[in-house]
Amino acid sequence: MDMVAVKISGVLKDGAGKPIQNCTIQLKAKRNSTTVLVNTVASENPDEAGRYSMDVEYGQYSVTLLVEGFPPSHAGTITVYEGSRPGTLNDFLGAMTEDDVMPEALRRFEEMVEEAARNAEAASQSAAAAKKSETASAASQTAAKASEDAAREYASQAAEPYKYVLQPLPDVWIPFNDSLDMITGFSPSYKKIVIGDDEITMPGDKIVKFKRASTATYINKSGQLKLAEVDEPRFERDGLLIEGQRTNYLRNSNKPDSWTVHSALNKTFGTDKQGFNYATVTPTESIVGTTGGYTVHGVVAADRFPLASGECFTFSCRVKGAKARCRLRVSVIIGGTDTFSADSYLDLDTRIATVSGNTSLITAKAEQQGEWTYYEATYTANTDIDTVNCAFYMTNKISNETFYDDSTLTMTTPQIELGNTASSFIVTTMPTTRASDVVTIPSQNNLSTRPFTVLCEVSRNWSTPPNVAPRIFDVGGHSIDDNYLSLGFVATGKISANVGMVQPQIASDGERFIVGVRAKSDLSVNAICNGNYTTNLNGKIFGVTATSYRFGGQTAAGTRHLFGHIRNFRVWFKELNDRQIKEAV
Known part of the structure; x- marks a missing residue:
């Protein structure tokens, strides 16, 4: 059977009731239908009296009014159904689309309920005057009942398409966003609340149990480095952070003034607005114009660790600077002989990480995090290693480009840990282990x-x-x-x-x-x-x-x-x- 278009006609007027002249009505298809392809455009030019008439195929259209001398005006969206009756453009613009049926249904439902209440009130008033007009009272009550029934039916029909899309209330619901509280479900436990200056432990039946036998750091939703106490959960931008046990083998990881900085480097220290303690190093006059690599911090000999074949360890830090590189170097000690194995370099100007030496054993990545570049490299042993010699260095840009007097490297949150990926920063004095969550x-x-x-x-x-x-x-x-x-x-x-x-x-x-x-x-x-x-x-x-x-x-x-x-x-x-x-x- 042939599809029949729906006539949309009327008079285009402004707010004062005057016909709008020199205007084009543009209909752009928002989706494919039986007869219309998406993004195709149809136009209608009203006459001088503002009259327009269009035979519109079934589908959904974006309506734009184009008036000479003015920018295009988006009037809204219309949907023409197979059962749509002819009407004006205003009729169709005022009708519900599939996108807004639910909120509109609720609005219409409220309006109809209010109408039902008004009719019921009218019925009550009419009943009080029943001696004068019992018939009028009965009619008013009937109208109120009909309006209320219509409202319920309308809301039911509007909600019907959504009952297979909207999720029901979960039987267990834990946001894990900023607390251990459950919305639904059952978990008797305790939580701490603050009343005035007092911290009180309160019982509850919807509290997730959380344990960690050590302190731990995290980056809060404002980007600040924070320390979580024993048994305190860590909520970051992506939710509850959950990690296993790890050890940072660097000493004094959060005390840059105690790092093993080479004497050929000048050093200053500070804390930024996010709470990161950092060291800034620059070349002394004696090495300006030369090339080389100089230690910023590393694992001291007494704390070096063995690595079995197939095992990994990972460097991580945050750095920034100019006209220099940060180097992560791995040397291996086997049978008393210390042998270079692999390097990773981060160019502080381009923020590009590279690897050299035994490149099959080391991988690296860098990611911009605000003003800092997060830098990570993982080394995998291909043989049993007695101990690993590893450290962070400042080096010149490239082999034929020397240190400048304004070369600079700033580093914070250095960490060296066993495992094939970095974990959250561990604050140390001596090598320190963070417990599992x-x-x-x-x-x-x-x-x-x-x-x-x-x-x-x-x-x-x-x-x-x-x-x-x-x-x-x-x-x-x-x-x-x-x-x-x-x-x-x-x-x-x-x-x-x-x-x-x-x-x-x-x-x-x-x-x-x-x-x-x-x-x-x-x-x-x-x-x-x-x-x-x-x-x-x-x-x-x-x-x-x-x-x-x-x-x-x-x-x-x-x-x-x-x-x-x-x-x-x-x-x-x-x-x-x-x-x-x-x-x-």
């Missing part, structure tokens, strides 16, 4: 049998997994493997959703995403990433025998910790549909 809630009232869906936001601070299986969350205390549940990464970097040891995997792209797991009543299991998912159809019956959820790691040993952030953790004791899981960071 341990984050848990009980499974009671928070875990269900099939079906269920879990979604959460995750950011990771690495490109290669820092351990064999970094966990986003899992359960503990389960009696059999069929009752195990986890979401995390595997050695390839893919995301793995594990329900009863059935583990579909999905590729992850970038460093921030929304991930999840869906266990459906048909026993299938989905691994979810940014609204996409993979499926394993061969699932099992899932029983609730676990005693706890564990977030970002399993134990205080830190062997499967996330080294990243978790935020907006949610569990539904039902299957969300494919449209409801389509979230993206």
Whole structure:
């Protein structure tokens, strides 16, 4: 059957009721329809009296008014449906589109309820005057009832398309944004609150349990370096930071005036507005016009560490400067012989990181963070090393470009730690270990049998997994493997959703995403990433025998910790549909 266009006609007038002359009405298709291609444009020129008439095909259009001597004016969006009646342009501009039906539905519902209330009041007044007009009173009551029924019906119809898109309230909801408080779910614990000058510990039934046996640093949402006390969580821009145990082998990491700066370098010290303690070094007159590398800070001989074949360690720092480079050097000591192995260089003007020497053993990256450049390099041993000799240096720009009298390097937060990625800065006097973050809630009232869906936001601070299986969350205390549940990464970097040891995997792209797991009543299991998912159809019956959820790691040993952030953790004791899981960071 042929599609029939809808006539839109009327008179284009200004606010004073005068016809608008020399105007063009332009309709631009916003999407493809049966007869219209997206972005195609149709125009109509009203006559001198402002009259216009258009036969418009079904579809959605952006309406623009073009008046000579004035910039284009966007009037709004119209949608022409198969069942649309002819009308004026104002009629269609005033109608709801798919984009605004929900808020408009609520507005119309409120208006209709108010109208119902007014009619009901009118009915009451008429009833009081029933002796004069019982018929009028009955009519008013009927009108009020009809208006109220219409309002309910309208709201119901408007909401119908959205019930399969909007997510229901989660059964467990933990924002992990700026506190350990839960919105829904159950976790009896304690939290500290401040009343006046007093800090009080208060019990609650929606508080995530958090433990860490040491202090730790973090970058708050204002970009400032802060120190978290023992058992104090660290909330950064991307959510709750969860890391495993690490040791910084540098002494006096946050006391630049105690660093092992070479005597050929001038040095000054300071603290910037973000709270970073730094040292600025410049060449003394004796080395201006020469080339070379001079220590800024390094691991002293007594603190050097062994490295087995295949093991890694990582340098990290924040630097800035000009007409110089920062060098990260690795020498290896085997059988008493100290041998150069590899370097990484950061040009302080271009902020480009490079590697030299045994380049297959070292990788480096640099990232601008405000006025600082964050600089990181990882070295992997290809043989057993008795001890590693490693340090941060200031060097000239390139081999044939000498030090200038205004060459400068400023460095803060230096760290050297075992592992294939850097972790948060560890403040030291001697080599110091930061303990693992341990984050848990009980499974009671928070875990269900099939079906269920879990979604959460995750950011990771690495490109290669820092351990064999970094966990986003899992359960503990389960009696059999069929009752195990986890979401995390595997050695390839893919995301793995594990329900009863059935583990579909999905590729992850970038460093921030929304991930999840869906266990459906048909026993299938989905691994979810940014609204996409993979499926394993061969699932099992899932029983609730676990005693706890564990977030970002399993134990205080830190062997499967996330080294990243978790935020907006949610569990539904039902299957969300494919449209409801389509979230993206």
